[in-house]
């Protein structure tokens with residue numbers, strides 16, 4: 001090893017853009033991270049207490065992971081052999097990049113910045129293809145760019161724009177990129193109309209990433225999963241993933257919540273209906289532009305400067321994700337759909353800032 005390699009590596013890594021974690025503002029209405037607050041805190045707490053009574057923390061997790069696979073199989077309708085879990089979908093992305101990421105990736109922009117940051121960390125060059133002003137994806141341009149890369153990332157529904165791309169469009173992209181790995185990040189799919197999970201189980205070059213962090217209200221438990229063909233899922237489970245990626249407590253909590261998936265589905269329905277209501281109210285406001293969302297958040301162009309919006313929302317104790325100018329849209333924010341009360345507070349605040 002060359003002398004000074006460590007200093008050189010640290011210097012290179014230190015210069016990379018890192019993922020900026022959201023700030024915790026005590027007592028604030030938290031609409032910045034797309035968590036599911038329509039799911040009652042008491043519900044999650046009681047599942048967690050039951051899980052804590054059940055598990056023996058002295059032992060490594062063994063049966064608990066099998067139990068999770070069986071429940072995820074039931075929930076998604078996918079054979080459990082095609083499912084592999086990780087400590088959040090973030091960790092699965094990380095492992096895929098470090099093992100089968102290749103040398104070059106193609107993404108569209110704007111999208112989930114974590115993916116791009118991690119490619120840079122692993123020395124994977126990133127081609128970017130901009131979405132249109134209405135956040136549509138130009139298939140031909142995207143495929144052309146993807147043809148000279150090894151890996152393709154498609155976030156659908158996309159963070160931060162909220163829209164899910166058409167099923168046929170994505171399937172066509174996957175089919176025209178035989179031999180390239182296509183990762184479709186479906187972190188928000190439980191709020192959308194279709195999933196490509198079944199297609200992933202049948203194809204050789206498609207992996208779908210999903211998570212319990214959003215709809216299932218378990219962002220703090222760190223449980224994500226991927227769906228791929230049986231061979232790839234098997235290799236991921238046996239060799240790529242570490243033996244005990246998820247704590248026994250998180251696994252037991254995840255199983256407890258999945259056993260009550262019917263209750264979770266009711267909160268998903270309420271978020272979807274609130275999404276329509278919030279969007280309609282915002283669309284009626286002068287200067288505000290909203291965009292179709294298939295996720296549990298809205299992308300909103302306020303037209304105001306970031307200082308004005310953050311001051312108005314900050315003084316009302318509301319935190320949203322400030323995006324600035326995106327694809328030519330000014331004063332953009334991404335706001336999570338919360339409970340009807342949280343949403344009303346947000347709407348009143350925006351209405352107040354405009355009056």
Ligand SMILES: Cc1ncc(COP(=O)(O)O)c(C=O)c1O
Pocket residue numbers: 033034087088089090091112155159185187210211212213219222223224
């Ligand atoms: C598109 C997307 N993918 C993945 C994640 C991370 O999910 P997890 O909590 O499962 O790591 C997020 C979280 O914000 C996300 O927005």
